[in-house]
Amino acid sequence: MFKNLLFLLSLSLIHMHADIDTYKEGEILYAQKGCNGCHGIHGEGLHEYPVIMNKPKWYLVKKMKFYRGKKGVMNQTAQIMIPFAENLNDDEISYLTTYLSQYKEDLDAPKYDIEYESWGDGGS
Ligand code: HEC
Incomplete structure (x- = not known):
């Protein structure tokens, strides 16, 4: 019985590891490392800070290793x-560049834009 439990536990650990969501990891790192401070929360860039979203992963990896x-x-x-x-x-x-190269705006994320408020009865 105990053995079975251990077996199940190790299976679920392996599963967790294999399932690591690299996009999500990259998204977390992007905020954690402060990349958004210069490149913007959507990686859209500003002035001398280049756009970094939706560029090919190989290119982003090459640049990051160049800086490193x-x-x-x-x-x-x-x-x-x-x-x-x-x-x-x-x-x-790798996580950061997966996130950056595959970036899609999260349309389910909460929006604080005043345009999303509804005012009055909407005229219907
Ligand atoms: C203090 C501001 C600043 C921060 C914070 C910052 N960057 Fe940058 N980043 C720059 C500047 C400036 C450049 C342009 C450098 C150049 O001319 O090569 C750049 C260039 C890049 C490039 C190359 C873009 C291209 O098209 O060649 C990538 C990729 C990149 N940054 C990723 C990141 C990531 C990932 C982080 C967080 C770990 C980060 N940056 C944090 C300022 C910043």
Whole structure:
């Protein structure tokens, strides 16, 4: 009986691991690491901060590893990225770039936009 329980428990642990939602992990990291502070909550960019959403994953990975490696010719703008890339491990870069490359606006997320309030009877 105890053995069976252990077996079930280990199955569910394996299952949890295999099921890791890389998109979700990336979304969490994106906020946790403060990427949104410069690139915007939708990765839409602003001024010298480039748009980073919906770009190919291979390209994003290459850029993140470039900043992390601190090698090669890097201009001053690129150096801004070093502190945000240097402490990421390969898994974190993978999660972040999965999220960024597959990004879809979450239409179910709560909206605080005044336009979504209904005023009066809507004229119907
Ligand atoms: C302090 C502002 C700042 C923060 C915070 C920041 N970035 Fe950046 N990021 C930049 C700037 C500036 C560039 C442009 C660098 C260049 O010219 O190569 C850039 C470039 C990038 C690029 C390359 C875009 C392209 O099209 O070449 C990626 C990918 C990226 N950032 C991802 C991230 C991620 C992921 C995080 C969070 C871990 C993050 N950034 C946090 C400022 C920031």
